[in-house]
Amino acid sequence: MTAWEETLSVxxxxxxxxxxxxxxxxxxxxxxxxxxxxxxxxxxxxRRRGAAQVTRGMEPYEAEAYLRxxxxxxxxxxxxxxxxxxxxxxxxxxxxxxxxxxARTEARVDATRALAQLPPQVRACMVLHYYEDMSVAQVxxxxxxxxxxxxxxxxxxRAILAVSLAEPADADSSRGGAR
Numbered sequence: 001m002t003a004w005e006e007t008l009s010v011x012x013x014x015x016x017x018x019x020x021x022x023x024x025x026x027x028x029x030x031x032x033x034x035x036x037x038x039x040x041x042x043x044x045x046x047r048r049r050g051a052a053q054v055t056r057g058m059e060p061y062e063a064e065a066y067l068r069x070x071x072x073x074x075x076x077x078x079x080x081x082x083x084x085x086x087x088x089x090x091x092x093x094x095x096x097x098x099x100x101x102x103a104r105t106e107a108r109v110d111a112t113r114a115l116a117q118l119p120p121q122v123r124a125c126m127v128l129h130y131y132e133d134m135s136v137a138q139v140x141x142x143x144x145x146x147x148x149x150x151x152x153x154x155x156x157x158r159a160i161l162a163v164s165l166a167e168p169a170d171a172d173s174s175r176g177g178a179r
Contacts, residue, residue: 007063008045015064022068026075040070114164118157121145125153126161 016037023033044067115123121143128139129150136154140147 008041011045011063011067012041015067019064019067019071023071023075026072036071036074037067039074040067043074044070110165114161117164118160122153122157122160125150126157129154 019037019040020033023036024030027033027036044063115126118126124143125139125145128134128142129136134142136147136150139145140150143150145153
């Protein structure tokens with residue numbers, strides 16, 4: 001058994017339960033605690049060369065402290081992500097009513113059909129910006145266009161899609177009222 005494997009074995013055997021208890025006390029859920037401990041082991045000792053550098057000259061209790069700190073950092077990072085998501089979730093919230101699978105499929109077909117109507121450059125800009133989540137500068141670099149051109153294409157694409165995907169108006173309201 002190599003020194004790396006021996007260190008890993010000792011850490012898991014002698015300190016694994018203590019690390020798991022610490023993680024459980026942080027998050028209050030057994031499965032999440034197991035995930036935190038496993039992720040900490042992977043990040044700290046996942047690669048042999050990295051693990052050899054981290055644990056070189058360390059006693060197992062020192063490596064345990066290193067892992068404990070990694071667990072704490074992972075927990076705090078996930079907490080921050082959840083808190084941030086809770087603050088902006090309402091921006092991405094779906095409709096209040098539950099749509100049927102047929103309605104969702106129809107909406108997807110409509111969106112695909114509307115995208116197909118876009119000119120190729122406009123469509124490429126829309127897909128890269130909204131689906132691939134690229135910034136205007138990244139889209140411009142990817143397509144070798146000026147940023148102003150990308151902005152114009154995005155504006156044109158939004159306008160075309162707004163018209164293509166608009167809900168059909170009532171017949172009465174489009175004629176200016178009831179007869």
